Amino acid sequence: AALVVAWARCARTLTSLLCEFSFAPKAHPSMRLLRLLWLPWFWAIGGASTESESCEPYKPGHNYHGALLDERLTTRFEECCAFCHDTPGCKRFVRNRTDGNCQLKEDGGAAKEAEDCDLGVHHGDRLEKEEEPEDENDDEHLLHEIEIVLLLVSTSIIITLIVVAIVLYRRRTSHKHQEPPVHSCRTLSTRISACNRHHTLHPSMWCVTPEQFFAFLDEVYMRYPDEDPDAYRVVEEMIKPMTEESAESYALRLNPEGVPVKHFITHAWGEGVKSFGETLRARIPCDVTEPVDEPSGLWICFLANPQTWPSNELERLLGANVWLSPFAVAIEKAINVIAVRNANINMYSRLWCVFELFVAHRGGKPIIPIGPVPRPGMTSDLVGIKALCSVNRDTLKLRAAMSGCVKEVDQWVHWAMRSNTFMLPALVPELEEHDSETSMEVGSDFSQIVERSRV
Numbered sequence: 001a002a003l004v005v006a007w008a009r010c011a012r013t014l015t016s017l018l019c020e021f022s023f024a025p026k027a028h029p030s031m032r033l034l035r036l037l038w039l040p041w042f043w044a045i046g047g048a049s050t051e052s053e054s055c056e057p058y059k060p061g062h063n064y065h066g067a068l069l070d071e072r073l074t075t076r077f078e079e080c081c082a083f084c085h086d087t088p089g090c091k092r093f094v095r096n097r098t099d100g101n102c103q104l105k106e107d108g109g110a111a112k113e114a115e116d117c118d119l120g121v122h123h124g125d126r127l128e129k130e131e132e133p134e135d136e137n138d139d140e141h142l143l144h145e146i147e148i149v150l151l152l153v154s155t156s157i158i159i160t161l162i163v164v165a166i167v168l169y170r171r172r173t174s175h176k177h178q179e180p181p182v183h184s185c186r187t188l189s190t191r192i193s194a195c196n197r198h199h200t201l202h203p204s205m206w207c208v209t210p211e212q213f214f215a216f217l218d219e220v221y222m223r224y225p226d227e228d229p230d231a232y233r234v235v236e237e238m239i240k241p242m243t244e245e246s247a248e249s250y251a252l253r254l255n256p257e258g259v260p261v262k263h264f265i266t267h268a269w270g271e272g273v274k275s276f277g278e279t280l281r282a283r284i285p286c287d288v289t290e291p292v293d294e295p296s297g298l299w300i301c302f303l304a305n306p307q308t309w310p311s312n313e314l315e316r317l318l319g320a321n322v323w324l325s326p327f328a329v330a331i332e333k334a335i336n337v338i339a340v341r342n343a344n345i346n347m348y349s350r351l352w353c354v355f356e357l358f359v360a361h362r363g364g365k366p367i368i369p370i371g372p373v374p375r376p377g378m379t380s381d382l383v384g385i386k387a388l389c390s391v392n393r394d395t396l397k398l399r400a401a402m403s404g405c406v407k408e409v410d411q412w413v414h415w416a417m418r419s420n421t422f423m424l425p426a427l428v429p430e431l432e433e434h435d436s437e438t439s440m441e442v443g444s445d446f447s448q449i450v451e452r453s454r455v
Helices: 002-022 031-048 077-085 138-177 188-193 210-223 231-243 250-254 273-281 311-318 326-333 351-362 392-401 403-417 446-454
Strands: 059-064 068-073 092-096 101-105 111-121 261-267 297-300 336-340 367-370
Touching: 059 092, 077 092, 077 101, 077 111, 210 231, 210 273, 210 297, 231 250, 231 273, 261 326, 261 351, 273 336, 326 351, 336 351, 351 367, 351 392, 351 403, 392 403
Parallel strands: 261 297, 261 336, 336 367
Antiparallel strands: 059 111, 068 101, 092 101, 092 111
């Protein structure tokens, strides 16, 4: 019986510690469930115990002038309470907060104010009646109550262990199976620098398939049934909202692994996207000769480049040397270059178009012109090397890159505007007379240009 009583006291102490831990300020949220599990059993233990005591000060700031039974130094009020509990005849106890002295008192005195003392009352003081004779079944009753206490404690421990195991298992499995997606980066800067495929995939892979492009064209028709918006408007109202979260281009949003380029498409953004798409639709189906599992990638700048990046990040992506920009290296990998002309704007007045066509011309790439030849009224003096970009910084950069071949660029552009083909004939007097040191032979290896630009 003594061992069982000792075990009951240990269980009560463990229960009180668990309750105290569950109410700690920094306790884990899962401890809320522990509170629900342990608190009822804690009070049940307190009620079932035959010697439950209160270790809270009965009258803080009071002393009790009764007969002194015993005294000793203690470090806590609870220790003084336990001292009274274990001393027969103790009815009151007083602890001095200054020196820690604990005095045990008998009944019969009076409580008086004392600033540095705390008065405690033993549980037996609540029994004002005369002690009843011991029942011969008290031991059996005590053992029965202890069995109930142990059953409650054991049940609570088992339930607590099950709950903790479930919580740990769920946390482990959630971390194990939660693979951070590419777009899990919190800020735009981290999505661009650390998580973006534009830094890992070769620029020649930033393509859409013909099927994807014409599906996008159908969306343009649905969005603008009665008008033909230019590329600037489509980018602002359609492309940017679609790609803002991923901070990638429309092409890589559809094709995370990329699609190898076959046709590099050059065009002016000022033309209507519907007109541009229909002109391209009339040409592309006739050119598809590869197997179905090898799609012909279309490199279209407003679908290939990320449109939601800040200007400084876009400039870093293009690089300081335009001969090594995504445009130039994609042209190097393309089978041909398709120049989509239009009735709204002369594409030779856009410096990026001039540069792309001149890169293809110098790299010996077949250039396929489609769409109407520029009308006389569409020509102006701002063509060729004098053409402009939407961003003045790009204009200066492109002109600087072509500064060593200004005459060649202008002669070639003026010839191309009058021709239905960009493939130069065997003899072009204007180009044959040009200095061989500042121009390269038509059809020369593009790698020579790249090596020269690196130097």
